[in-house]
Amino acid sequence: LGAPADPDQRLMARFQKGDATAFEVLVHKFQGPVLSLVRRYLGSRSAGVEDVAQEVFFRVYRSRATYEPRAKVGTWIYRITVNTCLNEIRRLGADKNRRVAGFSALFGDDEAESSSPALADASAEPPSSRLASGELGARVRAAVDALPEQQRLAVVLSRYHALPYEEVAAAMGTTVPAVKSLLTRAREHLRRALSRYVAAPEAAPFPPTAGSPDDDPAAA
Amino acid sequence: MTPPLPDDPSSPGGPLRERLTAYLDGELSPAEARAVLAWLEAHPQALRDLEEHRRVWALLSEYGDEPVSPDFADRVLERGRVEAGTPATRGARLRLLAGGRGRAVAAAAAVVLVLGAGGLAARRLFAPGDGSAALPTAIDGVPSALLESDDVARIAAYSDDEFEALLADDPEALASAAKGRGG
Numbered sequence: 034l035g036a037p038a039d040p041d042q043r044l045m046a047r048f049q050k051g052d053a054t055a056f057e058v059l060v061h062k063f064q065g066p067v068l069s070l071v072r073r074y075l076g077s078r079s080a081g082v083e084d085v086a087q088e089v090f091f092r093v094y095r096s097r098a099t100y101e102p103r104a105k106v107g108t109w110i111y112r113i114t115v116n117t118c119l120n121e122i123r124r125l126g127a128d129k130n131r132r133v134a135g136f137s138a139l140f141g142d143d144e145a146e147s148s149s150p151a152l153a154d155a156s157a158e159p160p161s162s163r164l165a166s167g168e169l170g171a172r173v174r175a176a177v178d179a180l181p182e183q184q185r186l187a188v189v190l191s192r193y194h195a196l197p198y199e200e201v202a203a204a205m206g207t208t209v210p211a212v213k214s215l216l217t218r219a220r221e222h223l224r225r226a227l228s229r230y231v232a233a234p235e236a237a238p239f240p241p242t243a244g245s246p247d248d249d250p251a252a253a
Numbered sequence: 254m255t256p257p258l259p260d261d262p263s264s265p266g267g268p269l270r271e272r273l274t275a276y277l278d279g280e281l282s283p284a285e286a287r288a289v290l291a292w293l294e295a296h297p298q299a300l301r302d303l304e305e306h307r308r309v310w311a312l313l314s315e316y317g318d319e320p321v322s323p324d325f326a327d328r329v330l331e332r333g334r335v336e337a338g339t340p341a342t343r344g345a346r347l348r349l350l351a352g353g354r355g356r357a358v359a360a361a362a363a364v365v366l367v368l369g370a371g372g373l374a375a376r377r378l379f380a381p382g383d384g385s386a387a388l389p390t391a392i393d394g395v396p397s398a399l400l401e402s403d404d405v406a407r408i409a410a411y412s413d414d415e416f417e418a419l420l421a422d423d424p425e426a427l428a429s430a431a432k433g434r435g436g
Contacts, residue, residue: 056333060326068325069318083325090329173315191278192313198280210271217274224309231308 041106049097056097060090063107066194067114073189074118076178078125089117104203111194111204115186122182169230176226184219187212273303277310 037043041062047055068086075082092113100109177185183205190201191212198209198216205212275281276289293300414430 057326057330060329064326064329065318065321068321072319073316083322086325087329087332091333094333169312170315170317173313177313177316188313192310193316193318198275198278213271213275213280216278217271220274220277220306220310221270223313224306227309227312228305231305231312 037102039105042102045097045100045106046102049100056094059093059106059110063110064090066107067110069193070111070114070189071118073177073193074115074186075121076174076185079121081121085117085121086114089114092117105200108196108200108203111190111196111200112206115204115206172230173227176223179226180219180222184215184222187215188219188223191216273299273306277303277307 037046041059044055044059048059064086067089068082071086071089072082075085079085089110093110096113100106177188180188186205187201190196190204191198196204198212202209202212272281272285272289276286281289293303414426414433
């Protein structure tokens with residue numbers, strides 16, 4: 034068998050043979066994606082994003098012998114990242130009540146109580162055109178952060194890491210139909226939380242022209 | 254007549270929604286995508302809903318990422334070297350021990366190294382004549398002459414320039430910075 038065609042797999046092969054430089058290249062290449070995944074998956078749950086990401090690379094280092102070239106290196110590293118984050122969530126004792134409350138406040142759907150005062154308050158929020166960019170970013174972040182854990186992970190891998198369903202499933206250790214279901218529910222939740230910021234503008238009334246009040250849709 | 258979706262002609266529930274999600278995510282085959290498009294033509298409300306989903310998905314880009322710390326990879330690699338027992342530079346070890354937690358922790362790390370050097374000196378003093386006592390891992394590769402000349406109180410009182418010079422393992426810059434401070 035020749036060397037793998039995939040450059041990442043070639044790197045892994047060198048790394049498995051003890052080439053420390055190959056590991057350095059892998060760290061440099063995947064540090065951004067790993068940090069990004071940890072940050073968005075853990076959300077506000079952990080302040081130790083870099084510590085968790087470091088732990089991911091140590092696990093990569095220690096478990097290099099378990100890598101099999103059938104898998105994409107990126108997917109394998111994402112899988113390790115997901116497992117490391119799950120450990121972190123467990124370690125933090127995932128405050129389920131707090132998360133469900135937050136979820137309820139944002140979505141008020143069938144996975145939580147629907148009569149949420151916070152949701153009612155949100156109805157008074159301004160549309161995106163009246164929000165500062167940072168403010169809008171914070172609301173989007175809060176909406177993603179409030180998704181149930183598995184849905185959030187599916188969204189992060191699909192939306193922010195542009196992984197196809199098959200790779201999302203591999204990284205999450207689940208099936209493609211399960212990913213499809215998670216993303217469908219997540220999209221619905223996000224739509225409820227954020228639709229006010231993307232609602233198509235109402236048909237702007239044309240300025241009434243002199244002598245033609247019928248042109249004003251409001252008068253119709 | 255409403256064009257049916259493949260193998261799911263009438264379901265208003267999950268499978269249809271999931272197929273629309275897959276359509277938005279570009280996960281359908283061309284034939285499946287054409288069927289969905291044809292179905293949407295006959296369902297304008299579903300088309301509007303789908304467009305809202307698409308805009309919400311696009312809005313998620315507002316949740317931006319943060320830049321990677323410039324020394325993140327260095328810290329990972331240094332810790333990896335420590336785990337592997339490979340010598341690293343003193344400055345790198347200080348950076349590693351300090352992590353991203355700032356100067357106070359780095360000073361504490363320096364304390365660890367200095368105490369380690371003390372331990373090393375003691376071992377040298379009491380070790381058998383062949384000097385075969387294993388070096389403490391934490392000070393592998395550390396230029397002990399420089400370490401032994403430092404003291405913890407001085408490190409804690411370093412100016413920023415001195416501290417940077419210490420992290421850079423640059424005795425000349427350290428001396429120069431000390432002069433600049435009048436030390």
